[in-house]
Amino acid sequence: NAGVTQTPKFQVLKTGQSMTLQCAQDMNHEYMSWYRQDPGMGLRLIHYSVGAGITDQGEVPNGYNVSRSTTEDFPLRLLSAAPSQTSVYFCASSPGTGTKRTNEKLFFGSGTQLSVL
Amino acid sequence: GNSVTQMEGPVTLSEEAFLTINCTYTATGYPSLFWYVQYPGEGLQLLLKATKADDKGSNKGFEATYRKETTSFHLEKGSVQVSDSAVYFCALGGAGNNRKLIWGLGTSLAVNP
Numbered sequence: 182n183a184g185v186t187q188t189p190k191f192q193v194l195k196t197g198q199s200m201t202l203q204c205a206q207d208m209n210h211e212y213m214s215w216y217r218q219d220p221g222m223g224l225r226l227i228h229y230s231v232g233a234g235i236t237d238q239g240e241v242p243n244g245y246n247v248s249r250s251t252t253e254d255f256p257l258r259l260l261s262a263a264p265s266q267t268s269v270y271f272c273a274s275s276p277g278t279g280t281k282r283t284n285e286k287l288f289f290g291s292g293t294q295l296s297v298l
Numbered sequence: 299g300n301s302v303t304q305m306e307g308p309v310t311l312s313e314e315a316f317l318t319i320n321c322t323y324t325a326t327g328y329p330s331l332f333w334y335v336q337y338p339g340e341g342l343q344l345l346l347k348a349t350k351a352d353d354k355g356s357n358k359g360f361e362a363t364y365r366k367e368t369t370s371f372h373l374e375k376g377s378v379q380v381s382d383s384a385v386y387f388c389a390l391g392g393a394g395n396n397r398k399l400i401w402g403l404g405t406s407l408a409v410n411p
Contacts (some may be wrong), residue, residue, distance in 0.1 A: 185341070223403040224342075226386070239398070272340055285398070287334075289341030 183207050187272050189292035191239050194297045202257040205271030210288070212275040213255040214239070215247065216270040218292075224271070230255055241254050243293040260298045300325040304388045304402030312379055317353045319373040321362075330391035331355075331364055331371040332399065337384045345373075345386070348389050365379035378409045 185280060187209040188203045207214065214229035226239030244266060246258040255274075271292040305320040323331065330349045334342040346355030351366035361376045373386060388402040 221403065224401045229356070229398075274340075282320045283343060286344045286347070289343065291339070 185270070185272055185274055185288050185290040187270075187293050189293060191294050192296070194259075194295065196263060196297060198262050199258070200262065202259075202270055202272075202295070204255045204257065204290060205253050206255075206272075206274045206288070207253065208274065208288065209218045209252060210274035210278065211252070214259065214273050214275075214287075215245070215255070215257045216271045216273060217241065218271060219268050247291050250293075264297045267297045269293060286294065300390055300400050302388050302400050302402040304405055307385075307404075307406040309405060309407045311407070312388070313380055313409055313411050314377045315409075317373070317375040317378045319386055319388075319407070320370045320384055321373065321402060323369050323388075324370065325369075325389050327374065328366075331362070331387040332372045332391060333371070333373050333387060334387040335339070335384045336404070341380070342387060344399065362411055380406075380409045380411050383407055383409045 185206045194200060197202055211232045215227040215261055216224045218224050225241045227241055227245050228236055228239055228247040230236045233249050233252050236247050249255050251257040270293045275287050303322050308386035310326060311312040332347045335345045336342045345360055346357040346362055348355040350363055354363045355409045360373060362371050362373045364371055383396040383408045384405045387404045
């Protein structure tokens with residue numbers, strides 16, 4: 182069982198370049214999300230999705246776009262990379278949504294280390 | 299609003315020492331509480347959780363008790379191993395669709411042989 186797969190593991194960009202971080206899960210999870218992890222700032226939610234065709238903004242959405250065309254995939258797009266986007270990015274998924282269900286176990290990918298020069 | 303405060307690291311211990319990592323929270327209602335662990339070069343994984351007051355979560359020798367009276371969820375282990383070296387995150391859960399966990403900043407633990 183692969184779980185949550187992120188690609189690439191490492192990426193170096195120049196300011197202004199665009200790229201897409203890929204995330205795929207094979208657990209049929211409805212909920213998927215993107216976090217960035219920065220020293221001294223913990224984990225911050227960028228965007229999330231509660232199902233195919235539905236996305237919403239987290240705490241720090243500026244400079245990032247997402248889409249959710251299938252249950253399995255949740256790519257994160259950087260349209261014009263900036264040095265402030267240098268970070269480690271994690272994709273995470275969780276089964277089920279439902280308004281009466283509380284937070285459940287998040288399954289994380291192994292991360293993408295992004296440097297923007 | 300809801301928040302989580304976690305003790306700052308890094309924490310350095312010798313093998314077989316007792317570990318406590320403090321976590322306190324501020325929240326309305328009765329949220330679930332979590333400890334996640336991040337081993338070097340990996341993503342986070344759930345270590346344990348508690349969903350109501352006085353619940354004790356446990357896993358791999360680690361324990362944490364949901365204390366409503368002190369608003370705390372301290373992580374403990376009686377005898378740490380080198381393989382426990384990692385970053386530990388306390389998190390506060392909430393209801394709703396966004397699964398928006400509120401995270402502590404993480405505590406780095408290094409265990410020396």
